[in-house]
Amino acid sequence: MTLFIASLNSGSNGNCYYVGNQEEAVLIDAGLSCRETERRMRRMGLPLSRVRAIFISHEHDDHIRGLEVLSHRYQLPVYITQPTLDQCRFPPHQDLVRAFDPGAAITIGGLTIKALPKNHDASDPYSFTVASPTVCIGIFTDIGVVCDNLIRHFTQCHAAFLEANYDEDMLMKGRYPWPLKNRIRGGHGHLSNGQALELFLDYRPPFMSHLLLAHLSQDNNRPELVQQLFEDRAHGTTIIVASRHNESEVYAIDGAYHGIPGHAWTPEGNRKPAPAPAAAPPVSPAVAISAARRRKALAAGQSKPSSTQISLF
Numbered sequence: 001m002t003l004f005i006a007s008l009n010s011g012s013n014g015n016c017y018y019v020g021n022q023e024e025a026v027l028i029d030a031g032l033s034c035r036e037t038e039r040r041m042r043r044m045g046l047p048l049s050r051v052r053a054i055f056i057s058h059e060h061d062d063h064i065r066g067l068e069v070l071s072h073r074y075q076l077p078v079y080i081t082q083p084t085l086d087q088c089r090f091p092p093h094q095d096l097v098r099a100f101d102p103g104a105a106i107t108i109g110g111l112t113i114k115a116l117p118k119n120h121d122a123s124d125p126y127s128f129t130v131a132s133p134t135v136c137i138g139i140f141t142d143i144g145v146v147c148d149n150l151i152r153h154f155t156q157c158h159a160a161f162l163e164a165n166y167d168e169d170m171l172m173k174g175r176y177p178w179p180l181k182n183r184i185r186g187g188h189g190h191l192s193n194g195q196a197l198e199l200f201l202d203y204r205p206p207f208m209s210h211l212l213l214a215h216l217s218q219d220n221n222r223p224e225l226v227q228q229l230f231e232d233r234a235h236g237t238t239i240i241v242a243s244r245h246n247e248s249e250v251y252a253i254d255g256a257y258h259g260i261p262g263h264a265w266t267p268e269g270n271r272k273p274a275p276a277p278a279a280a281p282p283v284s285p286a287v288a289i290s291a292a293r294r295r296k297a298l299a300a301g302q303s304k305p306s307s308t309q310i311s312l313f
């Protein structure tokens with residue numbers, strides 16, 4: 001069954017992704033205001049009445065800013081784990097909260113949603129896949145490192161939103177202070193263009209018709225750079241860069257595409273086993289000191305630092 005997908009916005013200023021069939025849909029994250037979400041849905045020709053639930057990936061403001069108002073106005077159930085809810089600055093009404101277990105599938109009409117744990121600087125972060133009986137969509141942003149979990153789910157996707165947050169060179173030569181640079185690239189921040197490209201080149205399944213590059217940094221990346229980087233090696237997959245400023249088009253994913261798989265597939269169409277996860281880049285002394293301070297603060301019974309709620313990148 002065809003699934004329709006769109007990005008309402010993508011980046012550290014707000015994230016919201018739409019996946020649905022003809023009858024029902026879900027939103028992954030609610031990082032735009034309710035009014036802006038309504039405006040963009042209207043412009044895309046997608047009725048909010050079709051949305052049945054919101055799934056929350058983690059508590060950073062750029063993923064939850066519109067959550068409280070949007071869920072209340074449309075009485076939408078919100079799938080969120082307790083640690084994320086505890087840190088959420090715009091929590092939904094208690095009546096609308098639904099828990100979810102990683103790995104367990106949630107069925108909403110003809111849609112099946114699965115959550116997979118990921119590495120990110122948040123209390124309990126998840127990526128999601130949303131599937132119809134024949135089509136699977138991945139929503140993979142805010143990821144510190146390409147782990148086996150991500151690889152396994154990426155290889156099942158007919159289309160995916162995949163983070164390409166920063167160009168390594170622009171980040172390293174840019175104006176950010178070193179502790180922040182190291183947080184971004186230190187295994188619990190974001191995926192670089194190069195890391196995302198490597199995943200795509202190695203593990204793209206032959207049926208991946210669309211790749212939407214997501215959560216691009218304002219300061220350390222450029223949309224045209226990402227578009228070119230991936231398009232040159234797309235082998236037929238349609239490459240789209242999701243905007244920090246506007247909604248995307250609505251893409252219909254019908255599952256009929258058959259192209260060239262990534263390097264990690266055998267000629268018989270089987271996936272080669274995933275390699276051992278890559279080690280995180282070395283952490284600078286400044287980051288080590290701040291991590292030690294955080295551990296000390298937590299041991300002393302202080303609450304988590306507020307920086308965990310705010311996406312700095």
Ligand SMILES: [Zn+2]
Pocket residue numbers: 011012015060062063142215311
């Ligand atoms: Zn984010």
Ligand SMILES: [Zn+2]
Pocket residue numbers: 058060120122142311
């Ligand atoms: Zn985040």
